Amino acid sequence: MSEEVFQKLTDAIVKLDLEGVEETCRDAIAAGIPPVKVMESLVRGMDIVGQKFEANEYFLAELIMAGEVAKAGLKVLEPHLKGERGRFLGKVVIGTVRGDIHDIGKDLAKTLLETAEFEVIDLEVDVSPESFVEAVRQHRPDVVAMSALLTVSLNEVEIRLRNLRKRGLEIV
Amino acid sequence: MRLNSRERFRRTMAFQKVDHPPFREFVGFWEETVNRWYREGLPTWICYGGEGLGHATLGLGALTDYFGLEKEERIQIDFEPIPRFPRKTLEETERFYIEVDELGIKKTVMKTGTTVPRFIENPVKTREDFEKIKKRFNPRDLRRYPKAWSEELIEHYRNLGIPVEIKFPGFFGQGRTWMGLKNFLLAFFRDPKFIHEMFDFWADFLIETMRPVVEAKVLDYVHYWEDMCYKNGPHISPSHFREFMLPYYKRVSDFLKRNGVDVIMVDTDGDANLLVPLFLEGGVNCLFPLEVQAGMDAVGLRREYGQRLRLIGNIDKRALVEGEEAIERELDAKLPQLLREGGYIPSLDHNVPVDVPYRNYLYYLKLLKKHLGIE
Numbered sequence: 001m002s003e004e005v006f007q008k009l010t011d012a013i014v015k016l017d018l019e020g021v022e023e024t025c026r027d028a029i030a031a032g033i034p035p036v037k038v039m040e041s042l043v044r045g046m047d048i049v050g051q052k053f054e055a056n057e058y059f060l061a062e063l064i065m066a067g068e069v070a071k072a073g074l075k076v077l078e079p080h081l082k083g084e085r086g087r088f089l090g091k092v093v094i095g096t097v098r099g100d101i102h103d104i105g106k107d108l109a110k111t112l113l114e115t116a117e118f119e120v121i122d123l124e125v126d127v128s129p130e131s132f133v134e135a136v137r138q139h140r141p142d143v144v145a146m147s148a149l150l151t152v153s154l155n156e157v158e159i160r161l162r163n164l165r166k167r168g169l170e171i172v
Numbered sequence: 173m174r175l176n177s178r179e180r181f182r183r184t185m186a187f188q189k190v191d192h193p194p195f196r197e198f199v200g201f202w203e204e205t206v207n208r209w210y211r212e213g214l215p216t217w218i219c220y221g222g223e224g225l226g227h228a229t230l231g232l233g234a235l236t237d238y239f240g241l242e243k244e245e246r247i248q249i250d251f252e253p254i255p256r257f258p259r260k261t262l263e264e265t266e267r268f269y270i271e272v273d274e275l276g277i278k279k280t281v282m283k284t285g286t287t288v289p290r291f292i293e294n295p296v297k298t299r300e301d302f303e304k305i306k307k308r309f310n311p312r313d314l315r316r317y318p319k320a321w322s323e324e325l326i327e328h329y330r331n332l333g334i335p336v337e338i339k340f341p342g343f344f345g346q347g348r349t350w351m352g353l354k355n356f357l358l359a360f361f362r363d364p365k366f367i368h369e370m371f372d373f374w375a376d377f378l379i380e381t382m383r384p385v386v387e388a389k390v391l392d393y394v395h396y397w398e399d400m401c402y403k404n405g406p407h408i409s410p411s412h413f414r415e416f417m418l419p420y421y422k423r424v425s426d427f428l429k430r431n432g433v434d435v436i437m438v439d440t441d442g443d444a445n446l447l448v449p450l451f452l453e454g455g456v457n458c459l460f461p462l463e464v465q466a467g468m469d470a471v472g473l474r475r476e477y478g479q480r481l482r483l484i485g486n487i488d489k490r491a492l493v494e495g496e497e498a499i500e501r502e503l504d505a506k507l508p509q510l511l512r513e514g515g516y517i518p519s520l521d522h523n524v525p526v527d528v529p530y531r532n533y534l535y536y537l538k539l540l541k542k543h544l545g546i547e
Contacts, residue, residue, distance in 0.1 A: 016361055018361075018362070056405065056446065058409070059405060059406055059407060059408055059409045059412075060357065060402070060404075060405075060406075060407045060408075061357040061358075061360055061361070061407060061408045061409065061412065062409065064354060064357050064358060065357070065358055065360075065361045068358060099282060101268070101280050101282060101289075101290035102288070102290055103290065104353060104354060125290065126267065126268070126282070
């Protein structure tokens, strides 16, 4: 029974079925399936979407829609996950660099990371080097993700890396 | 054989012999690039209007003239909302301001650094919004045409020695302007009928708006602005393109071809490789700017599609950042074959970026002229 539900959830993500994912999540919770297990099925669906994207079967539109479908599922699960959610896989500080205010890529990455069970600290857009350093100091993330749409913003990424190195942080 | 720019363009696009291929910078220059060049030796009396160059009517031709580049004439037909939305500044800080622009788009504009704004909210969120905005797109509004539109002006365009064109937003381009990229992409799944309704409306609007100029038979080409790809490929799948865009491309192309417009070009940045067969099926026969860093390869496209596809651009702008050897390598690798075969106009694969030194650009032009056989 559970296996069938898990497959249905995974399929709902892959088929970009917004209503289907909400309904199946609700049914799964009502049937007493642990919400963490339900969430794992959503993550599996997003993995398949990622593979399809890599293989040129899915495109940006499908990727964004899959993110929306996953978010809708998570919204149903969220009240039931409290206290039950295991440890995050890691912590990510994310933001667009100073001078760059384009957040579509950043937001998409954030959705995908959250669905894949990362804790994401979103510094939003036009983030100064000092704010990145401060966020690293405060949150001790495993990953700092800097988004830059414009090639002219790439220098800003360099500045942040220099600042982080200066403060003795390891850059891999 | 000595040709004027218009004859040269037409013959090049028809794969016919020319005195030399067109000498063009098809996309243009970023304002920051020109400002940099002023500091590196470009005479400061050369004025620059901030838009793409080459439009004689706009008086933006000074830089083009200075470099000896050929121009085009873009007939200024207004494909935007009439009346425009009132422009309003909603918030201003030291680093940016938030405004609603004339297209009804709420956006953040940085005061420094970038010239590309961040779009916050677009005017069409619901069908009701679309019904409302449609009223601003009356194709028969006389304000869409230049004030000088007359038999006299048509005669002037007929006799011009440079190519004459019109530019308009394509289906994807306009849908994104109305809805914003994310909401527009989601609508393909959430409300596919709405996408069809928008594109159906847009096809009719384009045809009726351009009817007077197309039927005047003065155009050498038309130019869709789409920008529907990025470095990893198209924003939508080829199957979505086929289902949602192809029927409307065909409708517009049929109208254009019936009226003797032979060159239908699409401007899309990014990797458009997967869409090329669909564009061709939709009647489009010319693509630019063919961004190299996104994987576009003019030589490969020619090999695959032959004379069905005209090509413009594909000179890797990054070679001009690197220096003389890289420029030589880039031109030597592409130009001999493409120029020999015709149907190709060399140009950088987007605006000349700000990290291109002035001397490198001059070197590029010098070498390009040599390839073109101008000097």
